Amino acid sequence: MPVALVILLLDITLIYHASRTGRLQPWAFIILMIPLVGALAYIVVELVPEWFGSPGAQQARKRIAGKLDPKKAYRELSDRLAGSDTIANRQALATECLKVGRFDEAERHYNHVLKLPMGDEPAYALGKAQAQFGLNRPADALATLDDLKERWPDFESAEGHLLYARSLAEVGRTDEALDEYHALAAYFPGAEARVRYGMLLKLVGRTAEARVVFNELLLQMRRAPRYLREAQAEWLSIAEKQLST
Structure with missing residues (x-):
């Protein structure tokens, strides 16, 4: 049997599978536009995790699927909100908007939620501040966070800090x-907070203090488990570059 025919049959089979399992978009387009490679990607991302079903495989599937179709979760959450306008659905969509850089929409959703009787919560105020910062309005973010601290003095959040x-x-x-x-x-x-701290120290001319911060961080992370070093690889790379310049 010609190789081209085998690839065609494989593509048709996988597209049929995608349609039956609610994955037609974007997989049909990917499989058709990138013959064989698209089919292999579908097998790796969708089928292999199903076959093995481990939490690690599921996480890998989500990461790869997110790169292939970064707006999939946004579309699904938008549809869910259109079908049922609840605080939970609107908050979930607002959180996804932050992830994909739709900060203006995120702020609108958080403003809506905060005005509801059951939506007056510090976590939603923090989400609003994150949206404002993403919109390059740090002064507004500060005002929102100051109001949050005044209204909910016991609320603690490392991300908010x-x-x-x-x-x-x-x-x-x-x-x-x-x-x-x-x-x-x-x-x-x-590592993010310490790296940002070191960078700000360096910016204001306190170079020796900045080097101490970077060196202590890198020394500590060398002793950390591998999975932790991998998770913080981006920030550790920045710390190393800051030390070399």
Whole structure:
């Protein structure tokens, strides 16, 4: 049997499978436009995880599928909200909007939720501040976070604290930002806070202190488990580059 015919039959079979399992979009397009490669991608991303079913395989599937169709989750959540306008559905869509850079839409969703009787929650105010920062409005993000702290003084969030420090730096309140980063570096999970702290120290000319921050981070991460180093690889690379310049 000619190879071209085998590939065609494989493509047709996989497209049929995709249509029966609710995966037609975007897989039909990918399989048809990239013969064989598209089919192999479908097998690796969709079928292999099903066959093995391990949590790691499922996570890998989500990562690869997200790269192939980054707007899939956004479309699904938009459809879900259109069918049932609940706080949970709107919040889920707002969170996805933050992930895909639709900050204006995210802010609208969070504003809507915060006005509802059951939606007045600090986590939603934090989401609004994240959207405002994404829209290059750090002053608005600070105002939202200050209001959050006043209304919910017991609310704790490492991500919120990091956003506060970043917003302070963006509006030029450098000394306050350094104080926030110093406090944040002691407990923030991962390397981002310490790298940003070191970069700000370096920016204001406190180079020796910045080098201490970077060196301590890299030394600590060398002793960390491999999976943790891999998860923080991007920030560790930045720290290494900062030390070399």
